[in-house]
Amino acid sequence: MSQTSLKQxxxxxxxxxxxxxxxETERRRDSEKSGARLSTxxxxxxxxxxxxxxxxxxxxxxxxxxxxxxxRAPSVDENRSKTASLKLPNSSTxxxxxxxxxxxxxxxxxxxxxxxxxxxxMSLDxxxxxxxETQPKNGSRRSSKMHENPEAWAHGIVRxxxxxxxxxxxxxYQRTPPTEWKSYAQRRALYPTQEDRDCVIDMLRKREEEDxxxxxxxxxxxxYEKTPSCSRPRPPKPKHAITIAVSxxxxxxxxxxxxxxxxxGLEKYMEYQLTNENxxxxxxxxxxxxxxxxxxxxxxxxxxxxxxxxxxxxLMTNNHAQVGVRLIxxxxxxxxxIDRFCLTGGKSPIGYLKAYLTNLYLSADSEKVQEAIQxxxxxxxxxxxxxxxxxxxxxxxxxxxxxxxxxxxxSDHIAKEHGxxxxxxxxxxxxxxxxxxxxxxGFLEDLGRLQKKFYAKDERLLCPIRTYLVTARSAASSGxxxxxxLRRWGLEIDEALFLAGAPKGPILVKIRPHIFFDDQMxxxxxxxxxxxxxxxxxxxxxxxxxx
Numbered sequence: 001m002s003q004t005s006l007k008q009x010x011x012x013x014x015x016x017x018x019x020x021x022x023x024e025t026e027r028r029r030d031s032e033k034s035g036a037r038l039s040t041x042x043x044x045x046x047x048x049x050x051x052x053x054x055x056x057x058x059x060x061x062x063x064x065x066x067x068x069x070x071x072r073a074p075s076v077d078e079n080r081s082k083t084a085s086l087k088l089p090n091s092s093t094x095x096x097x098x099x100x101x102x103x104x105x106x107x108x109x110x111x112x113x114x115x116x117x118x119x120x121x122m123s124l125d126x127x128x129x130x131x132x133e134t135q136p137k138n139g140s141r142r143s144s145k146m147h148e149n150p151e152a153w154a155h156g157i158v159r160x161x162x163x164x165x166x167x168x169x170x171x172x173y174q175r176t177p178p179t180e181w182k183s184y185a186q187r188r189a190l191y192p193t194q195e196d197r198d199c200v201i202d203m204l205r206k207r208e209e210e211d212x213x214x215x216x217x218x219x220x221x222x223x224y225e226k227t228p229s230c231s232r233p234r235p236p237k238p239k240h241a242i243t244i245a246v247s248x249x250x251x252x253x254x255x256x257x258x259x260x261x262x263x264x265g266l267e268k269y270m271e272y273q274l275t276n277e278n279x280x281x282x283x284x285x286x287x288x289x290x291x292x293x294x295x296x297x298x299x300x301x302x303x304x305x306x307x308x309x310x311x312x313x314x315l316m317t318n319n320h321a322q323v324g325v326r327l328i329x330x331x332x333x334x335x336x337x338i339d340r341f342c343l344t345g346g347k348s349p350i351g352y353l354k355a356y357l358t359n360l361y362l363s364a365d366s367e368k369v370q371e372a373i374q375x376x377x378x379x380x381x382x383x384x385x386x387x388x389x390x391x392x393x394x395x396x397x398x399x400x401x402x403x404x405x406x407x408x409x410x411s412d413h414i415a416k417e418h419g420x421x422x423x424x425x426x427x428x429x430x431x432x433x434x435x436x437x438x439x440x441x442g443f444l445e446d447l448g449r450l451q452k453k454f455y456a457k458d459e460r461l462l463c464p465i466r467t468y469l470v471t472a473r474s475a476a477s478s479g480x481x482x483x484x485x486l487r488r489w490g491l492e493i494d495e496a497l498f499l500a501g502a503p504k505g506p507i508l509v510k511i512r513p514h515i516f517f518d519d520q521m522x523x524x525x526x527x528x529x530x531x532x533x534x535x536x537x538x539x540x541x542x543x544x545x546x547x
Contacts (some may be wrong), residue, residue, distance in 0.1 A: 241312035380535030388532030404540030408436035
């Protein structure tokens, strides 16, 4: 035997003796380590972690007075990864290992005989230190199972963890009785935050402001209730209203401007109107008639607040838009409720009458009135009275001629062509045959419809509308057919005056109508002399004979 082998033999004997004498020391050292390494000939190394009696991993921690780092216990996921990454011996090595399994006493000898690899540096755990766990008494039996079959041991660990999760009972909490339940607002009121306090302060401030506003508006309301009503009523809808179209020359006196236009031309006329746009125009022939229509509207709104069957006045003129400022200033000055204007700038406004749903058109231009008559629109040329007379402000008074105004001109044809005797015979023969309607029959129907609204409220004696029939017919010879025709139409006339050819002027002075409609100019001129505002209706055979 060589000297080298003798030295190796002595070294092995000394190592064996050293391991037997210090067995307890090695066991204690093994318990402090994280795991031991077993090695057999022809097999791979298996890292065995340290466990307690229940098979759970034990963390090697040190006391609070120790200054060395503690080793964090691996979690369940780490155990799974570590178990899956364990390197197991092959089949030949496993059979050899099972036949030559080491006992618990031979384990320290093998560990001491084979030098252990250097231990890697332990990582520092940032969590606060905890007291070390006690070593279980039956740890040897658990460790023997771990050494014998580490794969089965690792799967058992995972199975135990899953079973403990599945069998864990949900924790039961004590339920509050329904009588003690509190809403979120109640609980928040018990524990208010700074934001809640600020919100409450804002709410209180808003309530104070709202109270101040209510007090202000209530005082304003009381003030307006004490003062007369000055609010401007809304105009009625055109499809329900009785539309009266009035020209600017019929509503206001524009004689001076008309003279400048005829003598100096349009440019001078425009310059004159712009220079005097703040000068209020004086009333024209249709002014009092329009004021009376507005009074009827006011009475109807008192009885029927939501009434739409009212008079709607439209200012229809061929003036330029630049003149509109002066017209608006004059309308507002007199308090006329005229909201719709039509300024055509030199073009005839007749084409707009049907678009405005016009029921009656009043103008100072006879040519435009004739155009409107041909279009089937009730129209008349306005003439102012030669004298100033007083008119009733609380009642609209409208006087009509019979033939060629309310009725057709068939009787005038017989009188003009065959004389009065034939006319009287014709009327007696056809007494029960209603006369055909004339151009103003529709306007009389509108007035009668409004009158019935007042009658329904027991306002017959105080009705603000009164109608008159002033005709040159004789009551005895031809008056019956007229009254029967009105009855057949379902119309009521308040007063019927049969003059039998007498002048109409003196009678009209007593009536003082706001407007008198007639088809013959000599009756118009006779009424003008007495101060009556008249409206000539260019319709019937009389117009052809005059031309």
